């Protein structure tokens with residue numbers, strides 16, 4: 272097989288080498304190419320011109336713990352955009368970050384209703400330089416955190432736990448699949464799909480939880496493939512699992528750079544500091560170097 276990889280958008284086209292002969296090309300006018308992860312995928316249905324990652328089989332043996340019925344930790348992560356009104360963006364004496372979408376909308380991103388902000392120092396080597404109140408997650412939101420809740424989103428995971436993550440696309444932009452990437456691990460893709468309920472036009476966290484409770488999230492345990500990046504079908508979901516055997520602070524984020532900048536990230540914190548090697552002597556240190564915010568002087572003196 273030869274493979275055409277459109278890595279930037281996470282698509283992979285698979286072309287059989289044998290089809291290079293003229294007769295075969297003529298024979299396979301309808302289904303010569305199979306696209307991996309089509310933007311309009313409904314992965315729990317077979318089709319001739321496309322396959323999903325969840326329909327691939329792993330060539331290696333799978334950790335049996337991954338295949339057990341119930342994972343040790345299950346994390347639902349819905350993600351969406353939050354639309355700003357102009358007066359919310361331009362607040363005096365603030366550095367407000369936002370993305371201007373092709374529609375002209377000013378947006379930030381939320382994962383589990385939190386917009387990620389990077390910590391002022393690296394947690395791996397300078398955890399004592401980060402105020403504990405900087406960290407948050409869906410169960411521990413800062414008091415008075417508004418609709419654009421900004422903090423360092425971190426989910427704590429016990430060392431060696433079997434973890435299941437369910438990503439739910441609440442952005443629902445047609446022809447846009449957010450490619451989520453996890454540092455530190457390859458995970459097994461257990462399921463990709465969209466709601467089987469025809470009456471539900473838009474999936475959300477509540478509906479995904481309900482489907483899960485009713486056993487209607489699509490999961491398959493026959494040699495689930497290993498990946499470290501997965502495209503979430505728009506208006507759909509992805510389920511993956513991994514064994515948390517690599518302690519540390521691992522960034523998990525959409526791989527569109529402009530989505531990283533507006534908060535479509537979080538940290539999966541595996542284990543404790545006792546599981547980490549000591550920081551080497553004289554290891555370089557850094558901070559955020561954020562300059563003070565001062566209002567511009569309007570006096571004429573500033574022009575001379």
Ligand SMILES: [Cu+2]
Pocket residue numbers: 449450525526527530535
């Ligand atoms: Cu994204």
